[in-house]
Amino acid sequence: MTVTETSTLVTSSPRRKPPRFGRRSPGDVAFPIANYALFTVFALLCAYPFYYLIINSISANDVSALGDVRLWPEGLHLANYLQVFQLDGLANAAAVSVARTVLGTVATVLASAFLGFMFTQERMWARRFWYRFTIITMYFSAGLIPVFIIIKALGLTNNFWVYVLPFIVQPFNIILAKTYVESMPQTLQEAAEVDGANIVQVFLKVYLPNMTPILATIAIFSAVAQWNMFQDTLIYITDQSLYTLQYQLYMFINQASSLAQAAQNAGGNLGAIAAAATAQTPTSIRMTISVIVVLPIIFIYPLFQRFFVKGIMLGAVKG
Numbered sequence: 113m114t115v116t117e118t119s120t121l122v123t124s125s126p127r128r129k130p131p132r133f134g135r136r137s138p139g140d141v142a143f144p145i146a147n148y149a150l151f152t153v154f155a156l157l158c159a160y161p162f163y164y165l166i167i168n169s170i171s172a173n174d175v176s177a178l179g180d181v182r183l184w185p186e187g188l189h190l191a192n193y194l195q196v197f198q199l200d201g202l203a204n205a206a207a208v209s210v211a212r213t214v215l216g217t218v219a220t221v222l223a224s225a226f227l228g229f230m231f232t233q234e235r236m237w238a239r240r241f242w243y244r245f246t247i248i249t250m251y252f253s254a255g256l257i258p259v260f261i262i263i264k265a266l267g268l269t270n271n272f273w274v275y276v277l278p279f280i281v282q283p284f285n286i287i288l289a290k291t292y293v294e295s296m297p298q299t300l301q302e303a304a305e306v307d308g309a310n311i312v313q314v315f316l317k318v319y320l321p322n323m324t325p326i327l328a329t330i331a332i333f334s335a336v337a338q339w340n341m342f343q344d345t346l347i348y349i350t351d352q353s354l355y356t357l358q359y360q361l362y363m364f365i366n367q368a369s370s371l372a373q374a375a376q377n378a379g380g381n382l383g384a385i386a387a388a389a390t391a392q393t394p395t396s397i398r399m400t401i402s403v404i405v406v407l408p409i410i411f412i413y414p415l416f417q418r419f420f421v422k423g424i425m426l427g428a429v430k431g
Contacts, residue, residue, distance in 0.1 A: 162406065169193070169399040177393040192400040201352060201360060206404075209357040212275035213338040220334040221327050223280045228289025229315050243290075250283045256347070263348055270351045274344060279337070285330045292326040293319060332413065339409050361405050365398050 168176045172187030180186065196202065230236055231243045253259075268274040296319065304314045320327075342358035349355065355363075 162410070165399050165403050165406065169396065169403045173393045173396040176399065177395045192396050193404075196397065196400045196404065199364070201355060202357075202401075204353060205355050205357045205360040208272070208275075208354060209339060212272070212356065213335055216276045216279055216338040217331050217334040219276055219280045220282055220285065221330050224282060224285035224289045224330050225320060225323055225327060226315060227281070227286045228291075229293050229319055231286070231290045232293045233311070246281065246286060247283050260347060269348050270354065272354055274348045275338070275341075275356070278344075279334075282334070285333065288326055288330060289323070292323060296322060335412060336409055357405055361401050364401050 164181075167183075167185045168181050169192055170188055170190060171181045171185045172189070173192070175181055175186045227246070231239060233239065236242075254262075263269060263274060263278070268277065300318050300322075301314050304318045309317065340358060342356060342362050345354070345356050345359035346362075349359075
């Protein structure tokens with residue numbers, strides 16, 4: 113048989129068609145079904161606590177106080193939110209939390225990006241020392257009392273900037289930014305320097321615009337941490353005008369019984385004639401304020417979701 117005949121025979125032989133779904137083995141069919149079922153159950157378990165808070169906050173308060181609300185609201189109403197928003201200090205605390213989250217996140221993102229970029233520059237004086245000096249703070253801390261003494265000596269007690277300045281330099285975020293910068297082509301900087309750009313211009317005009325995935329990742333970490341923080345208010349703040357929403361939640365949960373009565377009194381005649389279904393209870397106070405605190409960060413997270421996976425992978429693995 114000649115080469116031509118062999119080639120014709122091979123070419124003319126029928127190709128093997130991929131098996132259809134009906135011809136797949138039982139294991140091939142069962143695995144994706146079990147996989148989807150498992151992750152669906154896991155997702156529902158993660159989402160249920162938030163759902164439980166929401167349905168209890170809009171259910172009849174007497175039913176909610178008994179713990180009888182499980183899967184859907186009972187006696188739907190929104191009076192809890194109207195009354196809770198009338199509690200003293202809540203609006204101001206929300207403004208303080210939003211301000212610290214926005215300013216703290218922006219400052220942390222810019223500092224992490226700039227330091228991560230600078231730690232990749234061979235020309236930086238004592239670069240290795242400063243990088244190790246920064247990273248070692250991840251593992252060692254002076255302790256609460258020395259930190260409090262430093263904060264007080266700097267005049268940051270009862271000062272809004274105590275929410276921002278101590279959290280600007282975050283070693284873990286700097287590691288992510290540095291590794292991401294190292295994965296970018298060095299020729300970008302070389303081309304900019306040939307055109308006369310200095311180091312700050314290289315960072316602002318070349319690297320920073322191309323660091324969106326890792327910046328979004330750092331922004332998520334920082335925003336969640338800033339929004340959920342309340343210990344710094346507990347330690348450094350006594351001025352009620354600087355209380356954050358999380359700290360107010362902490363106090364409200366501890367004082368839920370008295371606040372339930374205060375919410376009813378704030379409603380005036382409505383509170384006096386309200387039925388048991390709409391009268392505030394300690395449980396309704398806890399549930400409603402928890403929803404108010406949690407919802408903003410839940411809505412913000414999806415905005416950065418598309419950058420998160422890409423940023424965390426590129427920022428964690430060099431190459």
